Amino acid sequence: MKLIIAIIQPHKLEEVKEELYKQEVNLITVSEVLGHGRQKGVTEVYRGHKETGNLLRKVRLEIAVNDNFVEPTVKAIIKGAKTGETGDGKIFILELKECVRIRTEERGSAAIG
Amino acid sequence: MINSGDTAWVLMSSALVLLMTPALAFFYGGMVRRKNILSILMQCFVIMCALSLHWVLIGYSLSFGPAKGFWGGFQWLGLNGVGLEPYADYAATIPHQAFMIFQAMFAIITPALIIGAFAERMKFSAFLVFTLLWATFVYSPLCHWVWGIGGWLRNFGALDFAGGTVVHINAGIAALVTALILGKRSNLGKNIPSPHNMPFVVLGTGLLWFGWFGFNAGSALAANGLAVNAFVVTNTAAAAAGLSWAFIEWIRNGKPTVFGTCSGAVAGLVAITPAAGFVSVVPAILIGLLVSVFCFIAVTIIKPKLGYDDSLDAFGVHCVGGIWGALATGLFASKAVNAAGADGLFFGNPKQFLVQLFAVGVTIIYTALATFVIYKLVDLFIGIRVGEKEEVIGLDLTQHRERAYTVLE
Numbered sequence: 001m002k003l004i005i006a007i008i009q010p011h012k013l014e015e016v017k018e019e020l021y022k023q024e025v026n027l028i029t030v031s032e033v034l035g036h037g038r039q040k041g042v043t044e045v046y047r048g049h050k051e052t053g054n055l056l057r058k059v060r061l062e063i064a065v066n067d068n069f070v071e072p073t074v075k076a077i078i079k080g081a082k083t084g085e086t087g088d089g090k091i092f093i094l095e096l097k098e099c100v101r102i103r104t105e106e107r108g109s110a111a112i113g
Numbered sequence: 114m115i116n117s118g119d120t121a122w123v124l125m126s127s128a129l130v131l132l133m134t135p136a137l138a139f140f141y142g143g144m145v146r147r148k149n150i151l152s153i154l155m156q157c158f159v160i161m162c163a164l165s166l167h168w169v170l171i172g173y174s175l176s177f178g179p180a181k182g183f184w185g186g187f188q189w190l191g192l193n194g195v196g197l198e199p200y201a202d203y204a205a206t207i208p209h210q211a212f213m214i215f216q217a218m219f220a221i222i223t224p225a226l227i228i229g230a231f232a233e234r235m236k237f238s239a240f241l242v243f244t245l246l247w248a249t250f251v252y253s254p255l256c257h258w259v260w261g262i263g264g265w266l267r268n269f270g271a272l273d274f275a276g277g278t279v280v281h282i283n284a285g286i287a288a289l290v291t292a293l294i295l296g297k298r299s300n301l302g303k304n305i306p307s308p309h310n311m312p313f314v315v316l317g318t319g320l321l322w323f324g325w326f327g328f329n330a331g332s333a334l335a336a337n338g339l340a341v342n343a344f345v346v347t348n349t350a351a352a353a354a355g356l357s358w359a360f361i362e363w364i365r366n367g368k369p370t371v372f373g374t375c376s377g378a379v380a381g382l383v384a385i386t387p388a389a390g391f392v393s394v395v396p397a398i399l400i401g402l403l404v405s406v407f408c409f410i411a412v413t414i415i416k417p418k419l420g421y422d423d424s425l426d427a428f429g430v431h432c433v434g435g436i437w438g439a440l441a442t443g444l445f446a447s448k449a450v451n452a453a454g455a456d457g458l459f460f461g462n463p464k465q466f467l468v469q470l471f472a473v474g475v476t477i478i479y480t481a482l483a484t485f486v487i488y489k490l491v492d493l494f495i496g497i498r499v500g501e502k503e504e505v506i507g508l509d510l511t512q513h514r515e516r517a518y519t520v521l522e
Binding site: 009011012014032034042043044045046056057085 | 304502506510514515516
């Protein structure tokens with residue numbers, strides 16, 4: 001089992017979701033985050049007071065998958081989120097120790113899908 | 114002779130109409146994505162500033178200066194000769210400047226209505242230049258033709274009580290033209306983005322409704338029975354149209370929506386605008402009930418079929434509603450309501466309907482052509498649209514270096 005965390009551009013969320021559905025990855029958690037990588041942040045000015053390097057809005061996806069779903073999921077995210085410009089985001093793949101479905105108390109691979 | 118009651122009402126109405134522009138800002142601002150709300154508020158607000166100056170310097174003279182021709186005369190530039198005594202040809206019982214400042218508020222809100230069509234993708238500098246040129250070469254001439262002394266549509270007998278042609282059809286057609294040549298917002302995908310703040314839409318609608326009493330009842334230019342008639346039919350038409358839109362959705366989609374009810378109310382206010390001083394209550398109900406049908410068809414069926422991106426439906430609500438209102442004036446106008454008006458088709462005068470149709474046609478053709486030319490000129494010299502990357506980040510940060518909402522403190 002793996003936990004896939006992806007940071008993407010907010011306006012690419014719809015396309016990423018669509019690509020994931022095509023791969024039958026339906027269980028995702030989405031949150032809004034702030035950040036920047038190589039794409040420098042933005043400068044904001046309030047009544048002449050300058051704030052440089054401010055963070056840009058990003059969207060963070062968390063997807064828990066069984067091992068055979070890792071590659072299709074990663075490919076789907078890339079397909080939906082890639083523009084080729086800086087700021088497209090990153091995908092992190094982590095080992096997932098355990099997963100429990102609260103409703104049935106199932107554990108492990110059975111609990112993910 | 115200056116009448117203190119009339120003067121008080123017109124000044125109060127001017128303030129009410131001014132409030133409609135920030136109201137529109139929230140109505141529109143709630144509909145856009147949150148990365149763009151400040152750009153909408155800013156565009157509306159800067160119009161209040163820029164057109165207030167434009168109006169006293171040249172706009173009022175071009176619009177209302179007594180002359181026959183393309184524009185009004187130039188004799189009132191900088192309000193030269195526009196004083197505190199009445200100018201009887203426009204309003205005999207209030208100071209000339211009271212009439213001038215009341216009209217200023219119409220000149221402000223009209224270009225603000227167009228913002229709905231190019232929302233979320235227009236460069237701020239280009240917007241400012243476009244707006245000033247549009248006010249000078251579209252609003253002022255049309256305003257003169259319909260309302261000015263010597264205006265040829267006025268002399269032709271076209272009825273427009275508070276701005277169906279001058280304000281709503283005019284802005285609505287300009288909106289369609291800009292939406293068509295500007296093209297769609299990028300990265301729209303299959304889903305039109307959801308409004309980011311529906312309570313703002315409701316707030317804006319409520320304030321628009323409130324301000325519209327000044328718009329329509331103030332257009333009587335006196336605190337009299339005609340003002341009361343306009344006030345009553347305005348409220349009635351808005352109410353009928355709001356309910357009408359809600360029921361259309363209920364029947365067609367299973368649930369009535371807040372957005373739909375608000376859109377209906379605004380459409381009702383638009384439609385009753387040209388008719389407010391000429392029709393009575395029962396026609397007002399019909400005007401309201403039917404305008405929602407027409408606007409609903411325009412924004413939910415025709416717009417997706419034709420594929421233009423009139424982001425916030427400035428055309429679908431203001432132009433379609435305005436055309437219906439102008440034509441309905443030709444159907445339902447009655448001299449029993451306003452002896453200075455005319456009878457409409459249902460009161461034995463079918464000619465009035467044709468006059469109204471002609472005025473609508475002239476407005477559509479002139480505004481479409483002039484807006485197209487102004488757009489192309491501004492695009493040539495400044496470039497109308499923001500870059501793709503700026504559009505993705507949002508206009509608030511790229512055009513104004515501010516954001517509306519913080520995520521972290």
